[in-house]
Amino acid sequence: MSTEKNAPKQTAPAAQTAITPTRAQDYPEWYQQVVRAADLAETSDVRGCMVIKPWGYALWENIQRSLDKMFKDTGHKNAYFPLFIPLSYFEKEAEHVEGFAKECAVVTHHRLKPGVKADGKQGLVPDGELQEPLVVRPTSETIIGASFAKWVQSYRDLPLLINQWANVVRWEMRTRLFLRTAEFLWQEGHTAHATSEEAMEETLKMLEVYADFAENWMAMPVVKGEKTEGERFPGAVNTYCIEAMMQDRKALQAGTSHFLGQNFAHASEIKFSDADGKVSYAWTTSWGVSTRLIGGMIMTHADDDGMVLPPRLAPSHIVIIPVTHKPETAQAVLDYCNKLAADLRKIPYFGRTVEVEVDNRDIRGGDKTWQWIKKGIPVRVEVGPRDMEQDSVFMARRDRGHKEKTSVKRDEFVATIYSVLEDIQGTLFARAKAHREQNTQRIDSRAEFEAFFGARNEAEANESGGGAVKGGFALVHYAPDRKVEEELKAKFAVTCRCIPLEGADEPGTCIFTGKPTTRRAIFSKAY
RNA sequence: CGGGGUGUAGCUCAGCUUGGUAGAGCGCUUGCUUCGGGAGCAAGAGGCCGCAGGUUCAAAUCCUGUCACCCCGACCA
Incomplete structure (x- = not known):
């Protein structure tokens, strides 16, 4: 952090806080300091990977215990699938590959031998190149799909309701403890159904479970909604999410539930004979939440004296x-x-x-x-x-x-x-x-929209920090359009978080294109 | 991958411009005092200054290379 940058603020007498800087002074740095002061986790020597310390891991264990019961209560069983996914599996779903290709860790060798390393020193070098590279799972749709294909023969085998608690790896360019790390812990539910309706019902049921957990266990209010095309999971037909507002008014996607249609069933050949003896492809879903939830809890509840734990999940009361x-x-x-x-x-x-x-x-x-x-x-x-x-x-x-x-x-x-x-x-x-609620606004014109988010940009640019900063959730009439979303992201760093599921339809016109719409969408800056 | 920055004690950093083989604060250990409260005083432990070359009588300091990390951008279900 930069002490020079914060120095002018300290001229005003302020109560001493346990965390420096405060949220108002430098929110991102405050976050890092809270994680450290609360002894939740620390960075490791491995690029982008964190060490979760006992206090943080106990919190994760409590999250696991509570969620796991909710999954079991809704009929799911736990299983475990391989960490490694053959490259050929991964290639089966075109959009899926495209979405994840840029952030994959790939295993290409299976042993080491003495030799000259890249830096010219003697040491151990990889040897025994694999015939087919293995991708360290960034998500498991394809490898689980391969198992599902074997497990499902008849409509009597459906629905298949499976959950896995696991680690996954996504080689992100920039990482932050809990919010985005190269390796993280999560659960991923994967289900297969005989009909589209059943699969959609499952998708929304699990979204409901996530919302219930976020609000009633984490004490973190969320908006349930649907993602627009541009924000969808690669390979999904629809993606639903729960979005929460952090104390700096940015949004955090706290959980997602995907309706995958028959895309992955086609890719993995998940087929079954229905009651009439006709062969059909299954309809699948997947849904997940991760250690990112801990980041969400910090940014929702923690204050200038450090972490504040919701009692229902606190490692100790x-x-x-x-x-x-x-x-x-x-x-x-x-x-x-x-x-x-x-x-x-x-x-x-x-x-x-x-x-x-x-x-x-x-x-x-x-x-x-x-x-x-x-x-x-x-x-x-x-x-x-x-x-x-x-x-x-x-x-x-x-x-x-x-x-x-x-x-x-x-x-x-x-x-x-x-x-x-x-x-x-x-x-x-x-x-x-x-x-x-204080930071959510209904906005009915593009000018208002730009003022809502633009003012914040100026505030950030001159480093004024808290105080008069604007922004938050903007509720606007919006007819989904990828070009509009790209433009808004470039200009204001704002994305369409979701189209909320709850609330009555409200006909209107899109503030960007003038097209007729039936519902409002949420726009916000996001993590 | 582009732009900028930083690597010195467990942590945060000073020292580098004007070369002479290391400092502060916090933390840690010990003692005394204090204490319904993020104490004070004193003593002590702890670093071949990221790595590899080069220049020099002499390199944390200058030069070259390299690695790592951080920030901004790109990227980010």
């Missing part, structure tokens, strides 16, 4: 910090804290029990407090000799100011912790939703 600087009471306080933790851990909370840390590390209390604030733990509790005497605890919530602490009777704390966590969860969602 409560940290108890014993105040043990007086040796004569230290052990008693610690015992009291451990007993409190044990009682809290008996309370069920969204598929698990309340998880509690007793932080008895030998470091200063203030350090502990700030570390946990930065990690985003929902509730902090301090217990010292005086609290113990009164049988009470000193509680602070991450959704409120760090100085706002209240003394609560111990039994009341235990009795109300469930509703406190739920209250935090609700507050985070309400806050994010209000932010989105």
Whole structure:
């Protein structure tokens, strides 16, 4: 980051924050600092790849657990397919190849031998060239399609509802922790159906599951919508998505669900005999969400003091910090804290029990407090000799100011912790939703549209940062047109995020072409 | 792939223009004091200055090459 750049702002007296710079000063840098301060992940020596640290991985495990149950509840089974895809499989679907060709890692050799490397030094060099190169999966439609072709013979084998938890590799030019990394973790659902209607129903059902998860677990409000042609998944007939607004008012595509028609069934020969003995190609879908969701959670909830975790997914809910600087009471306080933790851990909370840390590390209390604030733990509790005497605890919530602490009777704390966590969860969602609504505008002319996004460009250009910055979600009448989208992207860095599914039809005219339309679309800058 | 920048202690960086074989802050270790709170003082550990050549009595510093990373662009279901 550039300290010179931020220096003028520091002339105004500002409250000290745990994260520097603040969101208003330099949002992208703030994001990186939050990831680091919260100990979620770090960059690795491998280009574009991240190391997910225990606190971040625990968050991913909670995402997995919750989503996995939702998938199972809707009839899906987990399976696992190879990391390597023969190049010839990949070539079967023309649009698909074209869409991914520029970002593929390719395995061409299968052993090493001593030799002279590219830099002229002695070392190990690849040897044993493969007859057919293997592509490290950027997505698995083709390799799973090959299995589906074997598994499906009759209409009685359908629907086939499969999910895979896996890593994938996309050789992106520019990467950012969680938001876009060369390797990332995700789940990919792949299903095959006898009819187009069933496949479409599945596509929308899973979109609904994603929206439910985003809003009710991540506390991240989303818009469900359909992508325009230009933003579609390569090879898909329709792509649906959930889009969320981040705190800098840019959109994040948080999940996608694709109706693939019979394109991949043709490519992979997924055929079946129907009840009349006629052979048909299956209708397939695919849908996925990734570790990008963690990036979305950060940019939705985190503040200038670091991460803020929604309780339903938080790796841990409560940290108890014993105040043990007086040796004569230290052990008693610690015992009291451990007993409190044990009682809290008996309370069920969204598929698990309340998880509690007793932080008895030998470091200063203030350090502990700030570390946990930065990690985003929902509730902090301090217990010292005086609290113990009164049988009470000193509680602070991450959704409120760090100085706002209240003394609560111990039994009341235990009795109300469930509703406190739920209250935090609700507050985070309400806050994010209000932010989105404040920054969503219905726009009815091209001039207004340009003012909405153009003003922001000027603000960015002169580095003024927060304050009067405009932009956000623009709800406009739009008749899909690739040329218009290309122009808007070039001029304003704005893309059509989706055409929202919800809400009544509203006839109008496209603000760019004047063609008649039936619904409004969302335009925004995006990650 | 085009333009710009940076590689010096675990982290953030200074030193380089005007060559003389290394510094600060934070972090870490130890001690004392302090502490219902992101402490103070003191001592200590830690780097062949990205890599390879070259110039020179002498290179973190100058020259050439190379690698890596970052930023802007292109690209990004």
